[in-house]
């Protein structure tokens with residue numbers, strides 16, 4: 001079966017036309033083990049068609065959000081229907097920045113994931129605990145709850161990648177140690193095994209995000225349950241290519 005390594009670049013709210021051209025130029029020239037890795041970059045909405053038109057065809061694009069149901073009178077949102085229309089295959093949902101800054105709840109994220117999947121989109125679903133939650137020893141409860149809210153709404157996991165992104169590691173330079181990340185990934189896989197099914201648990205890609213860079217990606221990638229990365233800051237830099245090249249074959 002095998003879980004193909006997955007590397008996503010979340011550009012967040014960054015970039016100008018010139019910067020976007022430069023990043024895509026670097027990616028287009030990069031030598032990567034295409035057989036062994038799926039690469040998806042997620043520019044801000046307004047650059048999506050531009051990036052898609054410039055980007056090499058073996059790499060894919062993702063939106064950073066989509067609305068919870070059919071589009072309409074929702075100022076500032078973009079809909080999954082638009083992603084279909086523009087042939088944008090992937091969408092990142094439930095990022096902690098949206099959970100925290102825009103008050104997206106577990107249930108809301110579960111609904112969004114289900115709606116995007118129902119329109120044939122592929123979803124990078126993000127979960128992760130805060131520093132307070134980790135220090136309180138509730139990490140596994142928090143990420144299980146977040147995963148349950150998705151599992152409650154989703155019956156087919158084929159088009160889901162689960163991104164474990166501890167909030168304390170995002171943009172802080174404080175990466176989870178390989179052992180810390182592996183512990184949570186293994187616990188998540190067990191949760192999926194026990195609550196969704198053995199087959200989904202074996203095939204679901206669980207990727208790590210939080211201060212991943214060209215220097216730490218190899219060791220993280222060697223962990224048995226880390227199936228890839230969701231990269232923020234370093235995805236705007238040439239070292240993103242090194243991260244892609246840390247891909248390992250799983251199972």
Ligand SMILES: O=C(CO)COP(=O)(O)O
Nearest residue numbers: 010170171210211232233
């Ligand atoms: O939030 C992230 C990816 O979605 C991680 O961000 P950093 O890689 O900048 O820590």
